[in-house]
Amino acid sequence: MDWLTLGGLVSWEVARYIIKALCDGLKSNYKPLLKRLKALKRVAVKIVSRPPTHVVNNNLIVVNHSDFKSPAEFKKFLLSLTGDDSMPASRRVKVLGVKGNRLLKFINSQKGKESISSVLRPHIPPADLRALEASLLMREYFKAHKDGVEDIKADIIERFGDRGRRIANLCTAGYFENLVSLCKENCDTPEGQAKFKSIYEMIISQEAFAVFVTGSMSEDQTEYAVVKKTASNMIYGKKYVDIHGIGTSNVKKINTVLKRLSKDSGFSKVKETEIFHESKSLVFIRLKF
Amino acid sequence: MSSLGNIITFEDDDDTKKAVLAAFDLEVNDNKIIVSSKTKEPALTPEGLEVPLSKFEGIWPGSLKLVRSDIVSLMDLADSAH
Numbered sequence: 130m131d132w133l134t135l136g137g138l139v140s141w142e143v144a145r146y147i148i149k150a151l152c153d154g155l156k157s158n159y160k161p162l163l164k165r166l167k168a169l170k171r172v173a174v175k176i177v178s179r180p181p182t183h184v185v186n187n188n189l190i191v192v193n194h195s196d197f198k199s200p201a202e203f204k205k206f207l208l209s210l211t212g213d214d215s216m217p218a219s220r221r222v223k224v225l226g227v228k229g230n231r232l233l234k235f236i237n238s239q240k241g242k243e244s245i246s247s248v249l250r251p252h253i254p255p256a257d258l259r260a261l262e263a264s265l266l267m268r269e270y271f272k273a274h275k276d277g278v279e280d281i282k283a284d285i286i287e288r289f290g291d292r293g294r295r296i297a298n299l300c301t302a303g304y305f306e307n308l309v310s311l312c313k314e315n316c317d318t319p320e321g322q323a324k325f326k327s328i329y330e331m332i333i334s335q336e337a338f339a340v341f342v343t344g345s346m347s348e349d350q351t352e353y354a355v356v357k358k359t360a361s362n363m364i365y366g367k368k369y370v371d372i373h374g375i376g377t378s379n380v381k382k383i384n385t386v387l388k389r390l391s392k393d394s395g396f397s398k399v400k401e402t403e404i405f406h407e408s409k410s411l412v413f414i415r416l417k418f
Numbered sequence: 419m420s421s422l423g424n425i426i427t428f429e430d431d432d433d434t435k436k437a438v439l440a441a442f443d444l445e446v447n448d449n450k451i452i453v454s455s456k457t458k459e460p461a462l463t464p465e466g467l468e469v470p471l472s473k474f475e476g477i478w479p480g481s482l483k484l485v486r487s488d489i490v491s492l493m494d495l496a497d498s499a500h
Contacts, residue, residue, distance in 0.1 A: 176428035176438060194437040204441040210426060211477075223495075224438060226430045229475035229487055236489075236496045263489045284488035 174210060175227070232270075239269055248309045252316055252325055257333070260285055260293040264300035295336035304341045307375035308332070311411070331405065331413065332373060338362050339371035342379045352386045359397055359418070369417045380412045435474050442482060446471045452484060463491060 197203040212221040267281040285293040315321035359370040397418045405413040460468045469484045476485035
């Protein structure tokens with residue numbers, strides 16, 4: 130037991146009392162301990178099944194629920210910490226798993242950074258917006274922690290289905306940044322909003338069989354993506370590949386890659402090119418084989 | 419209560435989860451779904467979803483609604499505090 134750590138926060142008398150109470154175990158009266166705990170500032174409580182109850186540092190006390198005389202005593206202890214019905218809900222203490230608390234802290238740390246979702250909010254369905262917000266959190270969580278995204282993606286798919294999966298894939302690929310640009314260019318008129326919504330729905334519905342070209346992709350990577358997607362589409366019986374690009378540099382990249390592929394005898398012969406949208410800053414085409 | 423901050427955490431193992439649930443008169447049925455100990459009816463999230471023990475991640479303050487471990491439930495919890 131680290132006397133110095135605990136003594137740094139509270140008086141030695143209180144520290145000695147708490148440590149003695151913890152060493153005696155909570156099999157005796159827990160109320161004096163509770164009274165002393167309430168006197169401490171910024172102390173967190175963590176419930177465990179092992180190890181025994183102990184103080185970790187100035188801010189955390191670990192409480193083993195089986196150290197109490199009975200489950201009923203533990204219940205009294207926990208409910209006295211969480212507050213009762215007379216207290217406003219906003220002041221009552223939440224009880225959260227360690228993993229959930231970590232994710233909740235991360236979610237709160239991202240508040241105020243919702244530039245993508247705030248632009249698209251008026252123009253995409255509410256469920257899509259929620260899936261997008263979750264996908265953006267997933268992307269940022271991966272940047273910060275380098276793992277845990279499989280669980281988050283599974284949550285998105287469970288909650289929002291295949292459409293959620295597509296949104297998560299598009300978000301991970303950085304394509305929603307392109308959609309924000311498109312929205313900003315078009316969504317200040319009713320006609321532009323309708324055009325944006327039409328393009329948006331096309332993107333979501335075609336996600337599985339399309340290549341979405343972003344600024345982070347080189348010409349070689351774009352060419353590889355088109356070849357790979359064409360091959361996988363064929364396996365599913367789809368004799369086409371859709372290619373999407375937003376922004377002048379992406380459009381230029383796509384045009385360059387298409388010229389290269391037209392000269393590549395190893396690439397499937399294109400029978401027809403269907404153009405959904407084509408301009409200097411936007412290209413959605415379908416290559417049919 | 420402000421001296422304790424506003425979150426009590428618990429380890430995510432089944433024993434600890436069950437002890438926390440019991441303190442709120444909740445238990446796990448044969449299908450591993452969390453139910454009221456009194457009525458045996460499933461305890462729900464604010465969206466009306468059932469919660470298997472494996473996805474139990476907390477108690478919503480003031481209403482005994484449960485928190486699931488999925489990202490959207492935690493986003494809802496974060497939004498409710500703002």
